[in-house]
């Protein structure tokens with residue numbers, strides 16, 4: 020009896036490391052989710068959906084997968100607990116960064132992001148973090164653990180990175196006081212202050228630099244993405260979000276060196292949220308590939 024090949028992103032064949040530019044790292048980790056459960060099923064559901072996605076990007080007129088995309092096996096949860104899990108994630112990311120790969124991680128809950136940022140920070144001392152989310156995630160600890168998903172950005176601040184948060188529309192009083200009193204290096208663009216031209220404005224307002232992107236899917240409006248740990252009304256939609264990402268990533272003074280997409284909690288394998296997440300991951304890769312092509316074309320005008 021033939022066995023089905025393991026799921027890869029886009030159903031792409033495996034490629035050798037030397038041809039790999041992007042690695043897709045599934046992290047089906049769920050330990051501290053407080054409301055809708057299921058983030059541990061997200062990577063598999065996204066890979067499943069991605070196999071039905073077109074690999075040609077009609078906006079960019081390129082086939083981003085040709086740049087070299089490899090899907091890694093999922094990083095299994097550490098039974099020894101969240102501290103050990105965080106160390107494992109950092110270690111795995113460091114090994115991939117040592118090989119010069121761009122890591123796009125698929126969570127899992129948001130607590131996978133701080134250890135990923137920590138690894139990138141070792142390679143890029145001036146690393147900044149672009150944080151798209153409904154929640155500030157600035158709690159010192161939550162439900163008895165500093166590794167809770169509600170503390171993700173607080174832990175990221177501790178890695179020494181400046182954070183640029185967009186779309187925030189939920190936080191607790193403790194987080195508000197922390198922002199006002201301790202003035203952490205976090206710039207927040209609150210959802211209630213964002214006007215329709217936010218993609219143009221906020222993509223240009225972000226300071227120049229080397230960035231890691233952490234994309235919590237509850238940034239989107241629950242109308243288009245209801246399958247998430249903690250859905251919040253008043254979120255953002257598909258094209259405006261892509262416009263923001265494209266404008267931000269196209270900036271000559273901005274370099275994206277790593278990314279994660281977290282907090283998908285699929286209700287089932289055929290939920291449109293899984294397809295959306297797959298497409299978002301592929302769009303991010305597409306914008307990076309298009310930018311490189313653009314830069315190469317400018318350096319070598321003869322290539323036409």
Ligand SMILES: [Mn+2]
Nearest residue numbers: 153154235237
């Ligand atoms: Mn969130």
